[in-house]
Amino acid sequence: MLVAVAIFVGPFLYAALSSFKQTPELNGVVKDFLPRSAYTGNYTNLFNDSNFPIYLVNSFVVAIATTAICLVVAILAGYALARFKFAGNRLLLLSIVNMQMFPAVLMAVPLYKILRHLHMLNSRTGLVLVYVTFALPFCIWMMRNYFLTVPIETEEAALIDGCSRFTAMWRVALPPALPGVAAAGAFCIVQVWDEFLYANTFIDSDNKRTLSVGLNSLIGQYTTDWGQLLAGGVLMTIPVVIIFAFLQRYLTQIAGGGVKG
Amino acid sequence: MALTDVKQAAERSPAAPDKGRPRRRRAHALQSWLYLAPALVLLLGILGYPVINALWTSLNHSVLTNPDGDRFTGLANYRAIFADSAFYSALWHTVLWAAANLFFQIVLGMALALLMHQKLKGRAFFRSIVIIPWVVPSVVVALIWRYLLDPTSGPINQALVALGISHNPPLWLANESTAMPVVIALSVWKWTPFVAVILLAGLQSIPEELYEAATIDGAGAVKRLRYVILPNIRTSLALASLLTIGYSVNNFNGIWLFTQGGPIGATETLTTLAYRKAFSTFDLGGAAAVAVVLFAGLFIVSTAYFFAVEGRKGKRL
Numbered sequence: 001m002l003v004a005v006a007i008f009v010g011p012f013l014y015a016a017l018s019s020f021k022q023t024p025e026l027n028g029v030v031k032d033f034l035p036r037s038a039y040t041g042n043y044t045n046l047f048n049d050s051n052f053p054i055y056l057v058n059s060f061v062v063a064i065a066t067t068a069i070c071l072v073v074a075i076l077a078g079y080a081l082a083r084f085k086f087a088g089n090r091l092l093l094l095s096i097v098n099m100q101m102f103p104a105v106l107m108a109v110p111l112y113k114i115l116r117h118l119h120m121l122n123s124r125t126g127l128v129l130v131y132v133t134f135a136l137p138f139c140i141w142m143m144r145n146y147f148l149t150v151p152i153e154t155e156e157a158a159l160i161d162g163c164s165r166f167t168a169m170w171r172v173a174l175p176p177a178l179p180g181v182a183a184a185g186a187f188c189i190v191q192v193w194d195e196f197l198y199a200n201t202f203i204d205s206d207n208k209r210t211l212s213v214g215l216n217s218l219i220g221q222y223t224t225d226w227g228q229l230l231a232g233g234v235l236m237t238i239p240v241v242i243i244f245a246f247l248q249r250y251l252t253q254i255a256g257g258g259v260k261g
Numbered sequence: 262m263a264l265t266d267v268k269q270a271a272e273r274s275p276a277a278p279d280k281g282r283p284r285r286r287r288a289h290a291l292q293s294w295l296y297l298a299p300a301l302v303l304l305l306g307i308l309g310y311p312v313i314n315a316l317w318t319s320l321n322h323s324v325l326t327n328p329d330g331d332r333f334t335g336l337a338n339y340r341a342i343f344a345d346s347a348f349y350s351a352l353w354h355t356v357l358w359a360a361a362n363l364f365f366q367i368v369l370g371m372a373l374a375l376l377m378h379q380k381l382k383g384r385a386f387f388r389s390i391v392i393i394p395w396v397v398p399s400v401v402v403a404l405i406w407r408y409l410l411d412p413t414s415g416p417i418n419q420a421l422v423a424l425g426i427s428h429n430p431p432l433w434l435a436n437e438s439t440a441m442p443v444v445i446a447l448s449v450w451k452w453t454p455f456v457a458v459i460l461l462a463g464l465q466s467i468p469e470e471l472y473e474a475a476t477i478d479g480a481g482a483v484k485r486l487r488y489v490i491l492p493n494i495r496t497s498l499a500l501a502s503l504l505t506i507g508y509s510v511n512n513f514n515g516i517w518l519f520t521q522g523g524p525i526g527a528t529e530t531l532t533t534l535a536y537r538k539a540f541s542t543f544d545l546g547g548a549a550a551v552a553v554v555l556f557a558g559l560f561i562v563s564t565a566y567f568f569a570v571e572g573r574k575g576k577r578l
Binding site for chain 1: 292293294296297299300301303304307308310311312314315318325328373376379381383387389390391392393394396397398399400401403404405406407408409414416450454510511513514517518532535536539540545548549552553555556559564
């Protein structure tokens with residue numbers, strides 16, 4: 001167990017420690033394992049001298065917009081796939097499973113053309129639209145599997161009592177499936193937070209970049225300010241770790257979302 | 262907007278359980294499509310159409326910098342990539358990359374899942390902490406490792422020299438022969454916890470009694486793994502394998518952020534090749550052709566999975 005912890009966590013601890021080091025320590029001129037003093041200059045430089053705060057805001061905006069759209073659409077679609085019998089249900093399911101396997105790079109060319117056509121290149125709205133495509137299939141798949149685990153009997157009772165189908169879904173089937181919603185939402189946020197390929201391709205101006213592209217662009221061709229970069233990496237990681245800490249008990253369900261049903 | 266439409270529609274139509282009269286059943290089918298409508302519009306508009314567009318682009322001469330200059334050239338793009346040695350090199354790297362990722366991630370993921378499943382003190386903490394590499398954004402993972410593996414100022418090489426292990430430490434990502442093993446190792450490191458979490462879900466679904474019965478019957482750890490655990494987590498294993506293949510073949514970040522396919526194409530996979538064709542040499546047609554070939558391969562794997570796993574469970578809907 002300890003070995004596993006060291007392997008999986010060690011590099012992060014070292015990087016986090018290093019983000020408090022000064023340049024000579026980072027370049028290996030001074031060879032100390034721990035930082036000599038808690039130097040916070042890397043963090044203040046990051047906020048004062050780089051566009052990091054802008055990237056941060058952009059990432060938040062894009063992640064929240066994408067997740068909100070995905071969840072609403074996925075709840076409806078997942079419910080329909082889990083509950084209704086209709087022609088094409090299995091075919092639809094098969095396509096959704098297959099969509100999870102879509103190479104992002106296959107989509108990059110046509111999406112570039114479409115965004116260019118819609119004049120949405122270099123726009124955050126365009127990016128949200130694109131992100132919905134890759135996050136939605138997974139969210140639908142997860143919501144369907146969650147709705148399948150909710151017993152149908154209570155809903156039938158609600159329907160007999162005169163509830164409309166939508167009310168039955170909203171008030172009866174959805175609450176027990178809320179862990180699924182939270183898990184799908186978290187997964188969505190994390191994916192958007194992490195996404196690099198599209199953000200790198202479709203966004204040109206520095207002030208519209210998201211964190212992943214922005215941070216990567218700070219890695220210089222010849223000289224790299226590792227201190228600032230590591231500080232940025234630490235800050236970019238914190239929200240994701242918080243989300244996962246909250247979702248700890250749903251974790252196996254997130255990953256196992258596809259196993260169920 | 263879409264939500265209120267559906268709501269109104271839902272309120273108008275009678276609540277129809279599955280075994281209604283024919284008229285009701287029709288209303289029922291209509292209703293289900295209403296729930297699906299927003300998803301379908303989005304998926305067809307921004308997923309279905311682009312796929313067709315990609316197929317079409319692969320049959321055209323299409324250059325990024327010349328938006329109106331597309332012209333139909335049939336299979337010319339495919340002939341060009343199949344005649345290009347860079348394509349075969351990238352294909353080989355893709356197979357190697359996916360196979361190595363699959364093998365190491367499943368084996369190590371299984372080991373890690375068993376560790377996570379042990380009833381020991383601090384299990385919850387252990388579980389939450391070993392998944393960190395999977396959780397941390399790829400860009401951050403890349404920059405941390407690029408720092409650690411930096412040939413001159415990186416701490417790893419500094420330590421190798423300082424401890425006298427090597428006077429001429431490897432260049433890691435900058436060397437043709439070490440770059441591929443290093444990116445594979447880093448990808449395995451990042452994704453093994455994810456595989457472990459999927460397999461853990463499988464392990465948790467095995468009833469405790471099975472272990473006890475096997476132990477009473479005198480089965481050792483190896484036999485328990487072989488006869489109790491593995492058969493019972495078949496679905497999890499199949500899912501983990503499918504996802505691992507899909508994610509690694511499509512993994513752009515895991516290579517691009519470290520080496521951009523270099524040095525000298527040593528880590529170029531079909532994914533990075535397609536990206537480079539599209540956005541470095543502006544050959545959209547060629548890029549689309551490479552991507553279509555890649556997708557066709559994945560489509561076959563994923564459909565086979567669907568029929569093997571989902572199909573077997575029969576009717577549930």
